[in-house]
Amino acid sequence: MVAIQIRDVPEDxxxxxxxxxxAKGQSLQAYLRDVVLREASFENNLAVLDSIAARRPGSAATGDDVLDALDRAREGRPGGAP
Incomplete structure:
Protein backbone atom coordinates (compact mmCIF):
# COMPACT_ATOMS: atom_id res chain seq x y z
CA MET A 1 0.00 0.00 0.00
CA VAL A 2 1.07 3.57 -0.53
CA ALA A 3 0.52 6.67 1.57
CA ILE A 4 -1.11 9.75 0.07
CA GLN A 5 -0.84 13.14 1.72
CA ILE A 6 -3.10 16.05 0.83
CA ARG A 7 -1.91 19.53 1.71
CA ASP A 8 -3.68 22.88 1.88
CA VAL A 9 -7.14 21.53 2.71
CA PRO A 10 -9.25 24.33 4.20
CA GLU A 11 -10.17 23.79 7.85
CA ASP A 12 -13.90 23.99 7.16
CA ALA A 23 -21.32 9.82 11.64
CA LYS A 24 -20.19 6.58 10.01
CA GLY A 25 -18.22 5.50 13.08
CA GLN A 26 -14.93 5.81 11.20
CA SER A 27 -11.69 7.65 11.66
CA LEU A 28 -11.02 10.43 9.19
CA GLN A 29 -8.32 8.27 7.60
CA ALA A 30 -10.67 5.30 7.13
CA TYR A 31 -13.41 7.54 5.75
CA LEU A 32 -11.10 9.24 3.25
CA ARG A 33 -9.67 5.87 2.19
CA ASP A 34 -13.21 4.68 1.40
CA VAL A 35 -13.87 7.89 -0.56
CA VAL A 36 -10.69 7.41 -2.61
CA LEU A 37 -11.42 3.72 -3.27
CA ARG A 38 -14.99 4.51 -4.33
CA GLU A 39 -13.78 7.25 -6.67
CA ALA A 40 -11.24 4.89 -8.25
CA SER A 41 -13.93 2.24 -8.77
CA PHE A 42 -15.74 4.58 -11.16
CA GLU A 43 -12.97 3.87 -13.68
CA ASN A 44 -14.22 0.27 -13.90
CA ASN A 45 -17.74 1.49 -14.58
CA LEU A 46 -16.49 3.78 -17.34
CA ALA A 47 -14.58 0.90 -18.93
CA VAL A 48 -17.73 -1.23 -18.98
CA LEU A 49 -19.78 1.58 -20.50
CA ASP A 50 -17.08 2.27 -23.11
CA SER A 51 -17.01 -1.42 -23.99
CA ILE A 52 -20.77 -1.47 -24.45
CA ALA A 53 -20.74 1.76 -26.48
CA ALA A 54 -18.03 0.37 -28.77
CA ARG A 55 -20.29 -2.44 -29.93
CA ARG A 56 -21.73 -1.82 -33.32
CA PRO A 57 -25.44 -0.93 -33.50
CA GLY A 58 -27.61 -3.98 -33.67
CA SER A 59 -25.10 -6.16 -31.84
CA ALA A 60 -26.33 -9.30 -30.19
CA ALA A 61 -25.63 -8.01 -26.67
CA THR A 62 -28.44 -8.84 -24.31
CA GLY A 63 -29.42 -7.41 -20.98
CA ASP A 64 -27.77 -10.44 -19.37
CA ASP A 65 -24.52 -9.59 -21.22
CA VAL A 66 -24.60 -6.11 -19.71
CA LEU A 67 -25.32 -7.44 -16.21
CA ASP A 68 -22.49 -9.98 -16.53
CA ALA A 69 -20.10 -7.20 -17.58
CA LEU A 70 -21.14 -5.09 -14.61
CA ASP A 71 -20.67 -8.04 -12.24
CA ARG A 72 -17.15 -8.61 -13.61
CA ALA A 73 -16.32 -4.93 -13.11
CA ARG A 74 -17.65 -4.94 -9.55
CA GLU A 75 -15.59 -7.98 -8.57
CA GLY A 76 -12.44 -5.89 -8.83
CA ARG A 77 -13.50 -3.03 -6.55
CA PRO A 78 -13.88 -2.74 -2.77
CA GLY A 79 -17.36 -3.58 -1.61
CA GLY A 80 -18.12 -5.18 -4.97
CA ALA A 81 -19.83 -8.46 -5.68
CA PRO A 82 -18.15 -11.55 -4.14
Whole structure:
Protein backbone atom coordinates (compact mmCIF):
# COMPACT_ATOMS: atom_id res chain seq x y z
CA MET A 1 0.00 0.00 0.00
CA VAL A 2 1.07 3.57 -0.53
CA ALA A 3 0.52 6.67 1.57
CA ILE A 4 -1.11 9.75 0.07
CA GLN A 5 -0.84 13.14 1.72
CA ILE A 6 -3.10 16.05 0.83
CA ARG A 7 -1.91 19.53 1.71
CA ASP A 8 -3.68 22.88 1.88
CA VAL A 9 -7.14 21.53 2.71
CA PRO A 10 -9.25 24.33 4.20
CA GLU A 11 -10.17 23.79 7.85
CA ASP A 12 -13.90 23.99 7.16
CA UNK A 13 -13.59 21.20 4.59
CA UNK A 14 -11.60 19.08 7.06
CA UNK A 15 -14.29 19.70 9.67
CA UNK A 16 -17.07 18.57 7.32
CA UNK A 17 -15.15 15.40 6.44
CA UNK A 18 -14.43 14.71 10.10
CA UNK A 19 -18.14 15.00 10.94
CA UNK A 20 -19.03 12.62 8.11
CA UNK A 21 -16.43 10.14 9.32
CA UNK A 22 -17.76 10.29 12.89
CA ALA A 23 -21.32 9.82 11.64
CA LYS A 24 -20.19 6.58 10.01
CA GLY A 25 -18.22 5.50 13.08
CA GLN A 26 -14.93 5.81 11.20
CA SER A 27 -11.69 7.65 11.66
CA LEU A 28 -11.02 10.43 9.19
CA GLN A 29 -8.32 8.27 7.60
CA ALA A 30 -10.67 5.30 7.13
CA TYR A 31 -13.41 7.54 5.75
CA LEU A 32 -11.10 9.24 3.25
CA ARG A 33 -9.67 5.87 2.19
CA ASP A 34 -13.21 4.68 1.40
CA VAL A 35 -13.87 7.89 -0.56
CA VAL A 36 -10.69 7.41 -2.61
CA LEU A 37 -11.42 3.72 -3.27
CA ARG A 38 -14.99 4.51 -4.33
CA GLU A 39 -13.78 7.25 -6.67
CA ALA A 40 -11.24 4.89 -8.25
CA SER A 41 -13.93 2.24 -8.77
CA PHE A 42 -15.74 4.58 -11.16
CA GLU A 43 -12.97 3.87 -13.68
CA ASN A 44 -14.22 0.27 -13.90
CA ASN A 45 -17.74 1.49 -14.58
CA LEU A 46 -16.49 3.78 -17.34
CA ALA A 47 -14.58 0.90 -18.93
CA VAL A 48 -17.73 -1.23 -18.98
CA LEU A 49 -19.78 1.58 -20.50
CA ASP A 50 -17.08 2.27 -23.11
CA SER A 51 -17.01 -1.42 -23.99
CA ILE A 52 -20.77 -1.47 -24.45
CA ALA A 53 -20.74 1.76 -26.48
CA ALA A 54 -18.03 0.37 -28.77
CA ARG A 55 -20.29 -2.44 -29.93
CA ARG A 56 -21.73 -1.82 -33.32
CA PRO A 57 -25.44 -0.93 -33.50
CA GLY A 58 -27.61 -3.98 -33.67
CA SER A 59 -25.10 -6.16 -31.84
CA ALA A 60 -26.33 -9.30 -30.19
CA ALA A 61 -25.63 -8.01 -26.67
CA THR A 62 -28.44 -8.84 -24.31
CA GLY A 63 -29.42 -7.41 -20.98
CA ASP A 64 -27.77 -10.44 -19.37
CA ASP A 65 -24.52 -9.59 -21.22
CA VAL A 66 -24.60 -6.11 -19.71
CA LEU A 67 -25.32 -7.44 -16.21
CA ASP A 68 -22.49 -9.98 -16.53
CA ALA A 69 -20.10 -7.20 -17.58
CA LEU A 70 -21.14 -5.09 -14.61
CA ASP A 71 -20.67 -8.04 -12.24
CA ARG A 72 -17.15 -8.61 -13.61
CA ALA A 73 -16.32 -4.93 -13.11
CA ARG A 74 -17.65 -4.94 -9.55
CA GLU A 75 -15.59 -7.98 -8.57
CA GLY A 76 -12.44 -5.89 -8.83
CA ARG A 77 -13.50 -3.03 -6.55
CA PRO A 78 -13.88 -2.74 -2.77
CA GLY A 79 -17.36 -3.58 -1.61
CA GLY A 80 -18.12 -5.18 -4.97
CA ALA A 81 -19.83 -8.46 -5.68
CA PRO A 82 -18.15 -11.55 -4.14
Missing amino acids: VRDVLTRRAR
